[in-house]
Amino acid sequence: MSYAIETKGLRKSYNGTEVVRGIDLRVEQGELVALLGPNGAGKTTTIHMLSTLIKSDGGYASVAGFDIVGDARNVRRRISLTGQFAALDEGLTGLQNLKLISRLYGHSAKAARSVSEELIEAFGLSEAKDRAVQHYSGGMRRRLDIAASIVTEPDVIFLDEPTTGLDPQSRVQVWDVVRTLLKRGTTVLLTTQYLEEADQLADRIAVMDKGDLIAEGTPRQLKAAIGDRTLTVQFAEQADRDKLGTWLYEAHALTALKDDHPLVHKIPVKDAFAAHQAIHTLMENGFAIDYFALSEPSLDEVFLSLTETKSKGGAP
Template structure:
């Protein structure tokens, strides 16, 4: 069988009472790629991942991992998937070394083998010095690293990373990204969820955008970004009542409407080419419209959302994916 998909999920559904958290999501992840699931809080990313990891029962649809049925053979799935949770799922009452030893023992390694694997992983993740200290003294980044190390004990062919860098500082975040990239060179497939477009951009080969339990787009990060423009020109007008005039200028120059923001006199102009920013500014001056502030920014998740769904990422009902 030459099926090269790592994950094949069709029409996944999850209900929590009356609330449909996941509403018919399809995911096809190819072997050896990093696949990103992008979406705001409560969009159903974590719930989808938990269903695929056999942590939540699947209410509808069908899912296979390397051709193994998730619903029918949970025990096999658990041998194929390493799960790293949104909140570090390691034992707070044990040391890092003890955590790794325990997880290795639970996966059938002998005590000696478990010890040596724990030592290797601690070294690989730069945790040797803290190995025997209580976890309460660990920083957020160290916990995440330990959590990720715990998922790699048996070299699972598929790794789930649920928001691997949420809450980490930029430097730690960069280190985590490097670690994740290394995993793929070992031949693992990675399915990760994230709230950050730049994270998906940095890591993922392909991205599915999830909104309110549905998939609204699936593409490469580059293709997604070009839908909202390579970058965005953010403008504030001196006089809010000039907005319509300014929008007209932009339309004439770029052939596209700017996105108006709720604040009076502010607008975001999608730029296919950052150099066109100058054209817009010149156009506005020629029309006699005063600008109070201007900046060029990369598109944010919010703008991708706005472009894909017609509503911002922040309007989401704050229904945190129930566990």
């Protein structure tokens, strides 16, 4: 099978530190894969290697069927990259930006106007098309930036944290733009720190941490991997996390994940009976509980579970 993106043992080091540690990744044509991880995970470095901005130090990768090292020119002809900051001319209008880029790629004046008008309408910018970009909101800039990225109808587009710094409404607008790309048949590799973004958009998610690819699957598969339910427990006072973890693991082989709230912990469990056992064990060992609830797991719990397992030296 021919993949839109394929890597085998892809590596990159800086100053003796390996920041991408031999990752294997496959993305099918027309698929959106989210590369999920915290700052420093190696996401942007991976994108920069695949888009030929930097050279890999080892392994192999192909994009749109071409080797990123041996045939970098053909790779660049078939991709587009949208980084974390909009690459637009502030003094030009939205429509003028798109027409300029289209002309630079060799389109006639008539063709440039046609494709630019089409993209302006598709991405909901018609009312602002004759307004200078310097007066655009952050969400409008991101939509225009992505529109500029697909003037040439690339086979593969790399979106590197496209919604960083945007308000919730603007993020949703950018998500709609990404869905439009998928309807056009474009393959998308998206990097993000936002778990909700990956859950909303991705066909599959690849989780990176400290240069390693530590898990991969659909959102549903990743959630199922840590348990069918999540037991959320709020304690009456701050609990000793080491003791909490020890009691749960020794009694039931369960792991407690700390929430942002200091009194709240989340415990992946298989079913309601396992949740009952966990609550009983905690109360039996002196943990005063104010509140507990059983719910479906989220990607937040998946990510915390995966990274905690890795930090303890376990298998992801």
